[in-house]
């Protein structure tokens with residue numbers, strides 16, 4: 001097969017700080033992961049500590065980590081390929097076709113849970129993940145680099161209509177680093193195996209809760225039983241991951257699957273960033289135990305419950321509306337027409353703020369950090385990062401929607417003036 005030589009008709013606008021951002025982020029973010037993990041395990045757990053508590057290089061490498069990461073990805077690939085669960089179609093692509101996706105993520109999570117219980121019963125020292133965390137992160141970062149290089153190279157054989165509009169700087173002024181970062185190919189597949197969809201929900205997301213459980217087991221090893229704070233963090237994050245896999249079909253309409261190419265940003269985000277930074281709270285609690293009053297715990301559970309309710313209800317309302325606007329649960333909602341034929345909701349959750357799902361997600365993020373107390377900023381890393389990510393994501397989505405819906409989008413913004421937090425933002 002010859003590499004595709006067609007010129008792209010779309011001249012992409014640069015995101016994430018353009019070429020400079022795309023050059024620095026792939027170096028800076030992997031180092032950030034290792035830095036955060038090292039600080040989190042240190043007694044002071046202070047991000048202002050100088051010199052930073054960096055581990056000797058020998059602590060970054062362990063062949064067992066390679067075996068575990070490769071074994072884990074192989075297991076999740078096998079579960080992805082199991083012919084169980086339904087098969088769903090994605091949105092219509094530029095060439096008019098629709099791809100098919102297996103909806104068996106919840107099965108994969110359940111089978112993984114059973115396998116884990118068997119391994120624990122057989123005496124597997126799961127708490128050892130605490131000791132192995134740095135080599136595991138190094139290995140996951142290595143895999144995300146290798147995968148992104150493979151994705152970049154194979155994209156030159158992809159037909160033009162299969163390329164993403166955002167990750168292609170064109171033939172004349174091509175910027176390989178930018179394209180490598182953003183991802184050139186929209187839905188890279190090996191046969192029917194969809195690499196982006198698989199990575200978005202399986203190895204990293206399930207890996208995150210497996211690592212959390214490892215931290216809980218380490219706490220049991222050290223102190224005889226899990227603390228209330230550790231149980232809350234594990235419970236909340238398990239709910240979030242289970243919800244994502246239970247509602248797996250909804251991922252097919254997210255920006256990542258519909259719009260973004262599969263490059264370093266998503267490969268690293270899915271395989272290294274999510275499992276090794278989203279669970280920092282559990283790791284923090286192993287070294288810095290916290291006592292939590294019953295009233296405090298009840299308040300945090302309530303906050304997580306409210307966040308989850310807003311997140312789930314608003315996401316489900318939009319997904320239902322996009323799949324079938326005549327469905328009885330959404331047919332009564334007020335909408336405005338757009339020139340594309342699609343309508344925009346202006347009542348219900350989407351008439352409250354323009355991104356109610358982000359609001360719910362942020363409330364949950366706060367509830368995940370509060371069990372770690374107020375003495376350190378590190379367990380709040382996720383809330384801070386996530387606020388920045390969602391503000392940036394909201395701006396990207398707004399740009400896409402304005403380009404897509406024109407005047408109708410302006411009308412929507414006038415009707416629903418606040419983006420994420422009513423009367424504030």
Ligand SMILES: NC(=O)C1=CN([C@@H]2O[C@H](COP(=O)(O)OP(=O)(O)OC[C@H]3O[C@@H](n4cnc5c(N)ncnc54)[C@H](OP(=O)(O)O)[C@@H]3O)[C@@H](O)[C@H]2O)C=CC1
Nearest residue numbers: 254255256315318322343344345346350357358361393397
């Ligand atoms: N934990 C994490 O790290 C992350 C979590 N998330 C979560 O993922 C979920 C999905 O987020 P994301 O993919 O960013 O985007 P959204 O689910 O918010 O989808 C945005 C799209 O919804 C449609 N839309 C917007 N307004 C309306 C309206 N009024 N009526 C009908 N349709 C509308 C538009 O697409 P169209 O009109 O084309 O259908 C728009 O492009 C969120 O809950 C978010 O919090 C996201 C990023 C990271």
Ligand SMILES: CC(C)CCC[C@@H](C)[C@H]1CC=C2C3=C(CC[C@@]21C)[C@@]1(C)CC[C@H](O)C(C)(C)[C@@H]1CC3
Nearest residue numbers: 029200201243244251254256265268269270273274
């Ligand atoms: C490291 C980069 C600068 C940023 C990487 C961002 C990614 C980590 C996130 C982009 C969108 C995501 C989503 C989820 C996880 C994080 C990433 C990959 C999600 C799967 C989490 C669970 C939710 O229920 C969801 C709605 C399915 C999320 C979809 C978007």
